[in-house]
Amino acid sequence: MRHLVPPSLRINEFGGTSWVGIVPFRMEGVMARPLPDLPGLSAFPELNVRLYVEADGKPGVWFVSLDAANLPAVWAARRLFHLPYFHADMQTQTEVQNHRVCVRYRAVRRSRGPRVAFSATYATTAGPAGESFEATPGTLEHFLTARYCLYTQDGAGTLLRANIHHAPWSLQNASATIGENTMGEAQGITLPGPPSLVHFSRRTDVVVWPLERVAR
Numbered sequence: 310m311r312h313l314v315p316p317s318l319r320i321n322e323f324g325g326t327s328w329v330g331i332v333p334f335r336m337e338g339v340m341a342r343p344l345p346d347l348p349g350l351s352a353f354p355e356l357n358v359r360l361y362v363e364a365d366g367k368p369g370v371w372f373v374s375l376d377a378a379n380l381p382a383v384w385a386a387r388r389l390f391h392l393p394y395f396h397a398d399m400q401t402q403t404e405v406q407n408h409r410v411c412v413r414y415r416a417v418r419r420s421r422g423p424r425v426a427f428s429a430t431y432a433t434t435a436g437p438a439g440e441s442f443e444a445t446p447g448t449l450e451h452f453l454t455a456r457y458c459l460y461t462q463d464g465a466g467t468l469l470r471a472n473i474h475h476a477p478w479s480l481q482n483a484s485a486t487i488g489e490n491t492m493g494e495a496q497g498i499t500l501p502g503p504p505s506l507v508h509f510s511r512r513t514d515v516v517v518w519p520l521e522r523v524a525r
Contacts, residue, residue, distance in 0.1 A: 310360055313496060314371055317468050317523070318362040318460055323452045329500065330359045330370075330453060331492055333414045333427065335401060336377075353379035354399040356416045356427055358492050361453065362460060364468065364523050369458035373496045376416050376425075390471065390520060391461045395420060409435050410481075410509060418495075425495040431485035433509050441511075443477045449506065454478040461520070468523040474516040483509040 310320055310327050320327050337352040358373040376397040377383050383394040395418050402413040411432040418425035433439045444450035458472045485507045493500040 310498070313373055313498075314360060314362060315460075315462055315466075315468055318364050318371060321361040321363055321368060321452070323361075323449055328361055328449075328453065329373075329493060329498060330357075330361070331427070331490070331500075331504070332357050332359065333401075333412075333416070333429070336382075353377055353382065354401050354414075354416070356397070356399070356414075356492070358496065358498075361456070364460065364470070367458060367470070368456055369460050369470065370456050371460050373498070374492065376418055376492075378416075391463045391469065392459075395425075407435070409433050409439065410511070412509075423491070423495065425491055426489050427492050428488035429485050429490070430488070431483050431507060431509065434482040434484065439481050439483075441479045441481050444480060450480060450508065453506075454480070459517075460523070469520040470523050471520050472518040474518075475513050478510050478513055480508045480510055483507045 314320055333354070333356045335352070336355050355375065355377045357375040359370045360373060362369060362371045372392055375386070375392055375394045376399070377394060378397060378399040380396050383396045386392045386394045397416045397418045399416040404411045409432060411430065413430050415428040416426060444454055455477070457474065458470050461469050461471070463469060485504060487503060490500065
């Protein structure tokens with residue numbers, strides 16, 4: 310993973326290993342406040358591949374790639390946040406039966422070269438085992454979700470940080486069947502076998518602050 314992350318960032322480990330997160334979701338209410346939501350621009354599917362890092366003792370995430378179905382959002386995020394966004398064709402379908410959520414998700418990047426795609430069906434665990442919970446400090450779930458900033462780097466190589474505010478994630482145990490996943494391979498990351506851990510979150514409200522330079 311080291312070649313994917315600036316030298317000034319430390320890659321965090323849990324259980325003696327680094328972790329790669331693949332997070333498919335749907336964005337809603339995306340807009341610079343106090344501007345209103347705009348139909349067709351403020352809601353769209355997104356998929357990111359992330360690593361878990363820190364600088365100056367502040368844990369955060371480093372995005373290896375982000376795919377979105379909204380071309381203006383891709384352009385804006387690349388220009389304003391220096392994030393590696395890509396335009397993709399994406400479809401999601403969600404069903405709720407007996408309080409169990411099932412999602413079918415598909416993304417294919419609009420780019421030349423090798424196919425970059427993700428397709429999966431994932432669902433919350435039935436019964437009490439699938440009830441919502443907040444991650445306990447010291448657990449892997451907390452390590453992965455208690456991240457309150459993102460790191461990025463501008464064209465001059467300056468390390469930047471955007472602080473993020475959100476309540477602790479409300480998680481549910483889940484299972485996933487992966488149909489296709491070449492998201493890691495596109496960045497030189499080998500992801501053998503099924504995912505080690507799967508969780509679902511119904512909703513997480515997030516506020517992202519402007520970028521600031523990380524003092525070195």
